[in-house]
Amino acid sequence: MGRGTGAGADYKPWFTIQDVPSSGRTHRPHGMKTGRVHHLLSDIERDLFYILDWSPSVIDIREQFPLDRGITQAIAERIGVRHPRDTATRTPLVMTTDFLCDAMRDGRRVLIARSVKPVDKLQDDRVVEKQEIERRYWVEQDVDWGIVTDADIPATYAENIGRVHNCASVADLAQPFPGYYAEKAALIAREVPMRAYLTLHQFCAEMDLRLALPPATTLMLIRHLIATRVLVCDTT
Template sequence: MARKRYSFDEDKIARFQKEGRGEGTGASYKPWLTIQDVPSTGRSHRLRGWTTGRIHHLLSDIECGLFYLFDWSESVRDIREQFPLDRPTTQRIAEQLGIKHSVDIATKTPLVMTTDIVVDVVREGRFVTLARAVKPADQLDKPRTIEKLEIERRYWSERGVDWGIVTERDIPTTIIRNVAWVHNFRSLDDLSQPHPGYLAEKAALVVREVEGWPADQPLRHFCGAMDTHLAMPPGTCLMLIRHLLATKAITCNMSEPLDDTASLQRFRAVSSGLGRAAG
């Protein structure tokens, strides 16, 4: 029963196409595969993106880490995961290479191949598309993995798109952990507050105070004092700091470990006040 649930035949592929899977951009994009469509072989993640405003379906920790990097970047304009490749094209490339095209084990139906993450970025004032295959490093010495990656590489090469492979060795662990620490706090809209705008008002006060305190104090001491000074429930200031970092109203070096023990000297308020929009 489980195998049948995840199997693909022509009817299922046609249904996915009718549903608009793999189409759209930004908030309207629908990934070809969601975490419900594939058997679990590791940790999967559903995260609401800052760049797109939609829920992203990430099928591994490495995909999740790469997503955090792209979502944090100011140059990225769109992120599309589980991006489908045109099946007749990948079948042609496989035939030219003398490689077997991917098929469903149960139905023998040729599968729609996908690229794990496709992003649009701004480089030197123009939009550029990047396609990235995400694989564990220990998979790259397997002949069948290399064959499928070669199909993917040639597919994107024909389209003039920058394609590459990302493994866990390419992911800056500390930066990823720091972005993950603040990622869920970009928006305050869904949080309970005494009145509309309450948390935004308190956040603005925290921004003004952060650089006025002794630089050698740890963040937790500042936050405890601010909770008392601004008559906020314990833990509110730390949550607001994470929000301010997420919206880039406060900046710090994200390549160094970040938590409530970090020294205040690492934080700098952006002169324009609130940074990246939190809508």
């Protein structure tokens, strides 16, 4: 499969972090839903990805999704704006949407498209022109489209999800034998209700000692249990 095609674990983004210079930090988190590495070009994309990946209604997440160039060129011509072009060759570029997701709404599987932009960038007329091309593209496809800015992201919520996100899988960690961490996590999960009187720090210290684990191992496994929803906590 080529770039911009596939679904789930087989999807390949049109752009990877190696292809595009980014004004912010780039990120390559491992998706809990897709089981693949996602290519995210900014902190805002990372935070929205955490929220989408955590949402029970979201089924699949495709980042840097390519739009049909013929359609975007026609839209640009119709509304009288310049279509993005390569600065050197003047060749029309393929436009992309930051996230295209499959989600369940009212028992139906639907598509949701989201563009991610820093709020201050929306003061730039050229950015607004390109967003209008993208908006009209998805309206014509009858797809729910919207812009998400840093002002729209609940920062604490995204940060809390981020704390557990990379602990979703423990199978690939170096361990004494296959299933070692899964076995210890199951033991820890059983102990949590019986030690609700302890602080998290106290509980982790006690379990590290009781199970002869290296320091902070229980904390990592607690995060794993939250990420896999064995333990439930308030992430807001």
